Amino acid sequence: MHCNQVWPAPAGCRRAWIGMMLASSLLLSTGRRAESQPALNLNPRPQTCAPDFQGLVQQMLPALPSITNRIYTRSNLERQYMIIASAPNFEALPLQSRSEPQDPAESEPQQVFFTTRTRRYRNQKVEELQEYHWLFLTRSDTGWRFSMLYSIAGQYPQTNPPSPPRNSSEGAVAAAIRDWLRDCRLTR
Known part of the structure; x- marks a missing residue:
């Protein structure tokens, strides 16, 4: 043909x-x-990493779909592809509910919110999902480290309420973030 x-x-x-x-x-x-x-340049690895949290996240999010799709492909669980990651929202929510001061030696986690759109192929049908992510990173002597990721998933366009928040720190998006941060530390 x-x-x-x-x-x-x-x-x-x-x-x-x-x-x-x-x-x-x-x-x-x-x-x-x-x-x-x-x-x-189609290589999602950073040439140099931004030293500040906001710059780092703004470098990472455009590369996230490519890295996540590699992880989806390696997992062979189901055919799905991340299409896009949104711009970050850096408005932090308060984390500490106790009144004692935090140990100054402890690095306080930095947080960011972002959204991803994923396309999944199931039973000869295409489903689009929108996921809302709440990411925590901490700064160490060697660079930024993944701390935790919470996610909420829903259909796109939204027809039903989204899922309740879940700890997605072991999922594909978290693995992609860890990989990107590792590569970022290696460029230092």
Whole structure:
């Protein structure tokens, strides 16, 4: 079967057409040959890590879908793919309910909220899920470390109430965050 004989086109043909359109638009927009442009870096590993928490998270979130998808692929549990991770929300919730002061030697966990969208293929159907994550990282002498992750999952678009919060510190998203932080520490 050739790409020009079927509509809608098979996925492989669509990718080829999109690649050709991107290359031709690059050629038309610059007036130069496409290969003279710098290569797009598809490596999600950081070149250098931001020293501050907010900068670090803003570096990590764009790479999170790619790393999470590798973990999904290795697990062979079910076919699902993270599509996107949202911009972070750094508004912290109070963590301490007791009145005693915290030990100053202890690194207080930093927290961030973000959302991910995942597509899952089950029983010849496509399901989209939206997950809300509450991530905790702590700073150590060697860099930032994963502390804990809580998640809430729901359908997208939302038709039923989302699941109750669960500790997802052993899930694929947490593993992807750990991998990214490990790679980040190795670039120091």
